[in-house]
Amino acid sequence: GAGVSQSPSNKVTEKGKDVELRCDPISGHTALYWYRQSLGQGLEFLIYFQGNSAPDKSGLPSDRFSAERTGGSVSTLTIQRTQQEDSAVYLCASSSQQDTQYFGPGTRLTVL
Amino acid sequence: GQQLNQSPQSMFIQEGEDVSMNCTSSSIFNTWLWYKQDPGEGPVLLIALYKAGELTSNGRLTAQFGITRKDSFLNISASIPSDVGIYFCAGQPGTASKLTFGTGTRLQVTL
Numbered sequence: 001g002a003g004v005s006q007s008p009s010n011k012v013t014e015k016g017k018d019v020e021l022r023c024d025p026i027s028g029h030t031a032l033y034w035y036r037q038s039l040g041q042g043l044e045f046l047i048y049f050q051g052n053s054a055p056d057k058s059g060l061p062s063d064r065f066s067a068e069r070t071g072g073s074v075s076t077l078t079i080q081r082t083q084q085e086d087s088a089v090y091l092c093a094s095s096s097q098q099d100t101q102y103f104g105p106g107t108r109l110t111v112l
Numbered sequence: 113g114q115q116l117n118q119s120p121q122s123m124f125i126q127e128g129e130d131v132s133m134n135c136t137s138s139s140i141f142n143t144w145l146w147y148k149q150d151p152g153e154g155p156v157l158l159i160a161l162y163k164a165g166e167l168t169s170n171g172r173l174t175a176q177f178g179i180t181r182k183d184s185f186l187n188i189s190a191s192i193p194s195d196v197g198i199y200f201c202a203g204q205p206g207t208a209s210k211l212t213f214g215t216g217t218r219l220q221v222t223l
Contacts, residue, residue, distance in 0.1 A: 004154070033210060042115050042200055042213035043155070056210065091154050100145060101211060103154030 002026070004104035006092050012110045013082055021077045021107045025094030032075050033093045033101060034067055043091060049075065082111045118201055118214030125191055126222050133199060133217040134185040141203030144177050144184040145211065149198045158199075159186070191221050 005024045013019050025032050034046040045059040049069040060066070064082075069075040079086055089108050093101040118135045125131060135144075143162055147155035159170050161177035161184060168175055174187045184201055201214040 035211075035213075042118075042215050043202075043211070044115075045210040045212070048210050059210070093154075100157055100160050102157070103147075105152070105154050 004092055004094050004102055006090075006104040006107050008107060009105065010108045010110075012112065014112050015084060016081055018078065018080045019082055019109065021079075021090050021109070023075045023077070023092030023094075023104060025073065025075070025092070026102060029094035029096050029099075029102075030072070031095045031097070031101075032069055033095075034075070034077050035091045035093065037089045037091060037106070039088070046077070046090075079109075082109075084111050087111045114212055116201055116203060116212060116214040118217055120217060121215070122218040122220070124220045124222065127191060127193060129191055131188040131191055131195070131219060132185060133201075134183060135201030135203075135214045136183045137203055137212075138182070139203075140181040140205075141212075142181065142206050143204040144175070145202040145204065146173075146175050146184070146186045147200045147202060149200060149216075151197075155200055188219075191219075193221050193223065195219060196221050 007022045030051045032049045035043040037043045047067045048056040064080045067077045087110050089106040091103055091106045093103045095101045116135050116137045145160050146158045148158050149155045159168055159175040164181050165179045166177040172189045176185055199217045202211040204211050
């Protein structure tokens with residue numbers, strides 16, 4: 001079956017612009033996660049959605065970052081007024097209630 | 113954010129050699145996972161460990177969940193060129209919760 005998909009695969013933007021990154025989880029998965037991976041680093045947790053519960057936003061680095069998940073499926077991560085330090089690969093993962101997380105290919109964001 | 117201590121940072125080995133890497137944490141996890149990431153791809157799950165002391169194999173891969181719940185190791189036997197990539201450990205306090213990742217081990221295999 002289809003895995004987690006993310007779009008765009010690459011995004012180049014100018015400092016100060018807003019960007020939206022999209023994640024389509026595996027069908028039927030109730031949990032959705034966003035992580036950030038800076039060059040040569042491990043993955044850093046950003047935000048977690050589980051069903052209809054309030055999201056866990058504890059990993060968001062600043063109020064310029066937000067995410068929503070509409071209809072319990074697709075999620076959008078928005079970064080407002082992008083800064084150069086926001087450049088990274090943004091990875092989305094989904095899981096079923098008791099299962100492990102499966103990752104998408106990521107969106108590589110470059111802020112000039 | 114927090115990252116787990118993973119070592120070694122990188123390894124250069126010859127094809128056919130065995131590989132060992134480990135991961136330690138200052139806090140307890142109830143699940144340990146090992147992922148492999150190829151360039152331009154997301155991490156792919158290799159092995160999941162759910163019980164302290166558990167030893168699990170997946171082909172040439174063997175991983176163990178430390179008895180203290182604060183560490184795990186991954187062994188790869190008889191390495192082959194396609195083993196090249198970055199290996200990450202990850203700890204999870206429970207199912208359906210966020211992962212805390214290690215800093216990664218970059219594996220290079222020479223013929």
